[in-house]
Amino acid sequence: MNDVVVRALRDDEFRAAHTLFRAALHAGPATDEQWERVRGVYQPGRALGAFDEHLIGTARSTDAELVVPGGTRLPMAAVTGVGVRADRTRRGVLTALMRHQLTEFAERGVTAAVLYATEGVIYGRFGYGIASRMRDCTVYRERARLRPGVPEGGEVELLTVDEAERRLPDVYARIPLRPGMMTRTERWWPGMFSHLRQSEGNVVTVVHHGTDGPDGFAVYRVDRDSGMSGTMNVIDLHYADASAFAGLWRFLLSVDLVGEITVRNRGLDEPLELLFTDPRACETRTVADESWLRLVDVEAALTARTWHGEPVVLEVTDPVLENNTGRYRVGPDGVERTDSAPDACLDVDALSMVYAGGWRPSALVAAGRIGAADTVTAERLDELTRTRYAPWCGTFF
Ligand SMILES: CC(=O)SCCNC(=O)CCNC(=O)[C@H](O)C(C)(C)COP(=O)(O)OP(=O)(O)OC[C@H]1O[C@@H](n2cnc3c(N)ncnc32)[C@H](O)[C@@H]1OP(=O)(O)O
Structure with missing residues (x-):
């Protein structure tokens, strides 16, 4: 990909981004009246544009709070409005947008990002996993x-x-x-x-x-x-x-x-x-699938929810936000970084899938998404992440 610049859009560029996004979904531009109604969803500073000599891609987010098992509310970014111009796809524009956006979230102290995906193959590579169905x-x-x-x-x-x-x-x-x-x-x-x-x-x-x-x-x-x-x-x-x-x-x-x-x-x-x-x-x-979750600050997210049973050491790999990569001892008494040998190894997208209780970790072990030594460890992971409710977002954005 040559000379693509990603930057936050100015307020007077929001409408062009909205038109680009709608075109990516095969919809025509908003009328003036429609734009007046929806312009408020664009939060200043939270809409990104990717440019060559033109605006060729966009992604935006809004600030919200996400409830996690135990009831704590985390600072969350609701990611939406993602689109790349049809004549510029498959050359890394989305990748540049996602990396920029996630890095900015991490710098700003956002703990988790959530989105609804148009297609199942797009977001896993950026660390998002299906959190709820x-x-x-x-x-x-x-x-x-x-x-x-x-x-x-x-x-x-x-x-x-x-x-x-x-x-x-x-x-x-x-x-x-x-x-x-x-x-x-x-x-x-x-x-x-x-x-x-x-x-x-x-x-x-x-x-x-x-x-x-x-x-x-x-x-x-x-x-x-x-x-x-x-x-x-x-x-x-x-x-x-x-x-x-x-x-x-x-x-x-x-x-x-x-x-x-x-x-x-x-x-x-x-x-x-x-x-x-x-x-x-x-x-x-x-x-x-409903919401896709991406833990932006793994340690803060792990600390925020309640856990059950015996502590488990997780080795997490995050290819995008490398600060997250490391070992965490996770249990009902708390969460800490550790050098101890891991009980289970997983990528951050798999962690995002089991975090809110939407999947049993043993199912991800069976699918090869979590590396665990034996079935006893898989059962400990199931107990660790046990939740009272199936997670559900219920707010489309
Ligand atoms: C949260 C939301 O807003 S969901 C809305 C998402 N937007 C849409 O569905 C609108 C229509 N689609 C698009 O605008 C674009 O195709 C996008 C945004 C999905 C992808 O943008 P691109 O710039 O093409 O993605 P990029 O080139 O960075 O792709 C990165 C990788 O993902 C793969 N990929 C990306 N999108 C797709 C897809 N739809 N189908 C299959 N593979 C895909 C690419 O092949 C590439 O893989 P590689 O690294 O192995 O070569």
Whole structure:
């Protein structure tokens, strides 16, 4: 690759970067009105451009916080907007962008970077691994009878899109975040509402009210062709507890002129089918990777989460951020760098996969992604990383 320079973009270059990114996804430029709505997602200083004589590639991030097992929130970079001009791909432009971005994250004290990937082959080489998985489900409304014992839930209130734009950030902020979830900042919401406003059809938001006030919400649109019954597409759904979960589903199932309800990008352990007398009223259509995690500061990230069982010495290799390479003694009593012989050896992408509990380390041992001496070590690793919940991000960016 000859003479490609990567640098932070000036604010007046954001729109060109947005146009480049959209073109990489085969979309035309944003209209002036669309740009006005989404320009706020560009955080000054956090958008990069790669240049030869032109802007040929871009990647950006926004600051947020990531919740890790045990509940600690880590400084996180939400990476998105990655694209390279079609006539400049496969000559190292993304590699230059990723190296620049990760180095800058490390210098700035970011502990973890997270992204959603368009393709599975792109990001592993930069140390990202699949941290969480998600499923898409269809609920067949006729068959979806709620079991006795499902919580009643509270009242729901219908909001216009304008009201939702004002109120949803506060409702989300009241919801306890599980491991893998992130804060939604004022940089995230404009993208969401720009998407909703561009959406064809009537986007509906409902807020659920529990005993202590708003504790959940759902955003949906019903697509109805010529027939009487349409398909409800649930675009966003979050809740604080089992009562709000059940209350929101009671409402969604009560909406008239709906035959099927599709919910996308849900956590794998969300017990939706368990609400119904016929669990097959909820059909899982696909399971796919959700968030990709990259531990930027391995020692800080390891220190931040809770661990179980006996300490284990991990030998971590990081080909991009070489300060991370080394041995760490990891256990419930703490984390320290060590010279002791390792129990297991792994690259930073594999560490990122098991970090939040989305994969059992023994599965990565079986796949040759973690080198461990024997099955006893693999079992110790499984115990070490045990988590109560399957990690789930639930916030697309
Ligand atoms: C978080 C997000 O924003 S996800 C959105 C990602 N963007 C897109 O999918 C838009 C369309 N695609 C693109 O713009 C580009 O193809 C990108 C950004 C995916 C890759 O950019 P490039 O500049 O071509 O990547 P670069 O040349 O640095 O590739 C590095 C390596 O990854 C490989 N690679 C990169 N992208 C791909 C891909 N899509 N498929 C297969 N291999 C790939 C390259 O072959 C290369 O491998 P090598 O070192 O063994 O030769």
